[in-house]
Amino acid sequence: MRKRIMFTLLALLFWWNGAEAQSFDDYFIDKTLRVDYLFNGDASKQVISLDELVSLPGWAGRRHALDRLPLEGNGDITMVDKASGKVIYRTSFSSLFQEWLGEKEAQLLTRGFENTFLLPYPKYPAIVTVRLKDVRHQPCAVLKHEVNPEDILIHQRGTSQITPHRYLLQNGASDACIDIAILAEGYTSDEMKLFYKDAQDACEAIFSHEPFKRLKHKFNVVAVESVSQDSGVSIPRKNEWKNTAVSSHFDTFYSDRYLTTRSVKAMHNWLAGIPYEHIIILANTDTYGGGGIYNAYLLTTAHHAMFKPVVVHEFGHSFGGLADEYAYDEAPSPLYPYEVEPWEPNITTLVDFGSKWKDLVPEGIPVPTPVETDPAKIYTKVGVYEGAGYTKKGIYRPTTECRMKINEAPCFCPVCERALERLIRFYTE
Template identity: 50%
Template sequence: MKLQFIITAAMLLCLGVPAQARHIDFDTHFSDTTLRLNYIFSGNAACQHIAVSNYCKSAHWWGKRHRLAQVPVEGNGQLTMRLHRTGEVIYRNSFSTLFQEWLTSPEAQVASRAFENVFLVPMPVDTVDITVDLRDSRHRVAASLTHQVVPSDILTRNTDAAGTAPHVVVQRAADSLRCIHIAYVAEGYTQAEMATFLADVDKANEALFAHEPFKSNRNKFSIVAVTAPSAQSGTSEPGNGVWRNTLLQSHFDTFYSDRYLTTLALNRLHDVLAGIPYEHIIVLVNSSKYGGGGILNSYDLSSTHHKAFAQVIVHEFGHSFAGLADEYAYAGEEDSTYPRDVEPWEPNITTLAHFKGKWEQLVASHTPVPTPVDSARLDRPGLYEGAGYSLKGVYRAYPDCRMRSNAVPYFCPVCRKAIERVIDFYTAPEADGQ
């Protein structure tokens, strides 16, 4: 099978058609059903493993129906679906994971842990081979698993049987088949607090669509709010000895960072969302403590009652939706997330290892590197040092941006362009090929 795939790809290249850009007809290869792939990622900094946990399915597919073998950003990992009988690639997606982030922590040097991870794909009509690759900071494949999926497998759990969680339509897209589906999910709101949750959804949604390019593309987003209650109000704060019984078991102090608020219960999160139209997820956490987190094609999560809530929820969506990197640096710390001789895949930072294709056309030839910040020219593009958690050797395009600080009420032009490319990837009509 592998040899046959190589020949097919080579034939396409001879014809001048890039293998991943050719048109793949959704209705030929897929049914209107979501296949949910549940995995366990485990290991430590030295060795990682991927294992299948189980499969689930539910009616309707809410993700992309075009550009099926392309990804808008590379991510820290990729999922590839191939027809088993021919090896043809019929679907791809990219992602990042909390597990891979944990691998950079001191704990991963001395201990092993396991993390749930969930990916949604359209249900194939024929048997397929699915490959999941995890990549390290040098973009090398660190762990890989290929497994076969048979659409008629009787052990694929039908999550529709459990019913659909209560939800409210927040806004409808102009075109329901060529749009981006977002679900807001309540975390730490009791049944008696659902009115507060819906008010928080409105605040978060208006904050998001006050920013360009979301503002001018608002009619391309379909949004629901899932009003699934928690047994207790709030969220866990391990550093303060506080543990709450909440829907998604969220907590602060992730990786021992006081403000890092996440959930590890991804299977539970997707169980709650079964049967609801969604692809991107925003979890609102009922807390007044500052914090949040955003992971590409996984979720955006933020506490809702801190004064900086609106800024944080938009910043984290920059991560989870468009794969934007953080543009700030930690004073007194040197982070190894971005090796200086490797170009980051994120579109809004650079090490200058391979700057071409980012914002080099905006930078004048005489611009010094690093570019000094001129308070009178905050709109001047350049190569400003201090980004990707490092004070030296990693550069951003502008002095400030929503991806750098809460004080700036906008995305810089480079981040806006990156977000717009992702919106167009999901919603724009195909050109020749895809």
């Protein structure tokens, strides 16, 4: 009798889980809804505006765990079925706009930044809510708007004039793999052979690192010929301005090596009609620099001696949501208040260390952990090392050295590697 009762309870449990599980086909069709926003404001007030809705053929994103966030991020998007009120999709992101809010300029003027996100295309009317959060993880700007999938003003792209492209890695259909697109920036039509070589080098650099190496079969990588009028990229401090595919430039926020673009819509227009989820942009220059923004893009220079380690580091940001582990300032960073636990998985203020890598720290390890000097252990001995998130005191990293700290590191530390693997499996399993 007891066995029969247990069997019945298990059967009911499986039935309940199956009844609650959301099927992609229940709410979505195999298309992408590209949502273009403008994030506007200054340090005191932020506003989100809807710019444009775009329809793209095919959906390259996940088709499971649709109502879960991959990471917390600095903002999130929630799509709700209008008729039932059911959450049918969620995703998270960070933005250059939110980073700018910590700059002095944000105290003096108002700016607007383009931001574009990819959502599965709903079958029925849906309500989309996008939120920006401040450094204490509290919502600071919210926009809610309705999406009618039959709206005739949803701009259709990607059905003609698709940018020439070539697959560097193709392991399966988009519904089973993570699709990465590599864009050319500052390469003229005569330099596309060089671009494909650089894209191949970037691909090989990323997949020489764990966990990407052992999970390589879960990725597709496509190189896209986004042609620039001029060769090279803009360097404002040298009064060098170029006409390029996505209008990138160094000196972002007046930092010499910070290379970004605010022409986000142009970037996504180049990719219309090509399956993609994550974006790598290679700049045709030997000037050192780069930047990576979680669930937005990474940009890095292809001809500097440190190109390969930098592209991997920046991919840790844009794909994995990993934080910088280096520190250069005694004062706390405006991005990481001491009283708040950062959402990034590889740094901590110890406010909620249990949610980070506490389970990987051997019993008896002191906090802060003394810097490891044994070359065999500096990348692997997990502890609580002080100095991370641009701040020398009060913020901690997992190991003495890591790919997220120095270019010379040959690998991600065990904490970063675990975080990356969890994310890969979240998207594909």
